[in-house]
Amino acid sequence: MPESLIIARGLTKKFGDFTAVDAIDFDVAKGESFGLLGPNGAGKSTTMRIIAATSQRTSGTITVLDRDPEEHGPQIRAHLGVVPQQDNLDGELTVTENLFIYGRYFGLSKKFIRAKVEELLEFAQLEEKRDAKVDALSGGMKRRLTIARALISEPDILMLDEPTT
Template sequence: MSHSVIRAVNLTKKYDDFVAVDGISFEVARGESFGLLGPNGAGKSTTMKMIASVSTRTSGELTVLDLDPNVDGPAIRSQLGVVPQEDNLDGELRVRENLLTYGRFFGLSRAEAGKRADELLEFAQLSDRANSKVEPLSGGMKRRLTIARSLMNDPQMLLLDEPTTGLDPQARHILWDRLFRLKEQGTTLVLTTHYMDEAEQLSDRIVVVDKGQIMAEGSPAELIRTYSTREVLEVRYGSDKNVSVAALIADVGERQEVLPDRILIYSDNGEQDLAEITRRGHHPTTSLVRRSSLEDVFLRLTGRSLVE
């Protein structure tokens, strides 16, 4: 058995003329936490569906747990936990029943499913809602229930498609905490996200995808090191002046990105550059020095921002 739990070579998915995933290659190691970062429509979810063995690839090679999804789909799925982008909980059933019935799909006996459901309700901090209906649960609770459901079969690998989209900051942090615990227990996590902070929080390694292709690959720190500077100075002069001022300070820092609302100056010492700009008499209305992030990496690679 190879070391990789997922191996994709020139993986391609086409819908008629539209190429959703355009010949991507990557590997994921057992126990690794692997993130697909990219904007909406980049092909992340389609890649995820092929890994989840529910969408047949158009061409290329793909093995999951050393099995071919086109041949052994159900066998692969027996080892996966899937958290889809949109919750698809069963509204006709109560919270605990959602877990029980799901466990049955993996062949668990009723007693086993019941025991596991209680453990996972505890894990998902939903024990007190066991007999509630699904509908009144908050977005964060529904998400945690979906994650609990995906763990009913004690999966070797958990696939999370945009796990925290639409959740408030507190709910996101609770969810990240739960996912981090799974990571610590050795569960392989594969997640897609268009949030850079989420990718940084949860992923050991990231591939940046755009328009169905991989733009870059590495750990968050490596990507930032390779494609960005240590710091970023953000200055604002008002939307009508940003472009003209940018031309006058083009030699400051290593590189510039002019966005409609601000100028980003990539530099190893933001404070020093801010002092230089001010010395030249270009006083910004607001300024900010921050660490480089994956957002900057994405901007550098694609010329676009992640959330548009």
């Protein structure tokens, strides 16, 4: 059986009297595609924030990469690639600059980033837009760039919030 990268048991998150995440259980195995489905307000984004160690659970347990997010947030986040619901690209910078700067946030070497940027531009089919300002890109191109950016550090886990937008 494949190794589980994420294990949640009875995971619950409350905001006052409102229960956003209600005692959910799930495992995500290495190499597996896993989706959280539900209507607006079902707790999908809240669950992602708990996984990414940016929000604390109210009760239950969760391990991400064999670590508790509440105790090891920075270590977990170093191994995550996150594609947010709304892109947070820098519109004044070029496609290449956005990728390069994000790679530097992870402390990656310039040599590694240069090679990875080329790979990701091809993957995202943005080679011809490498020097274009992000503000000049179409919505679909911005979405592909945001995905490419999430992959710059070769994360162990890739999380996409609202991946169909």
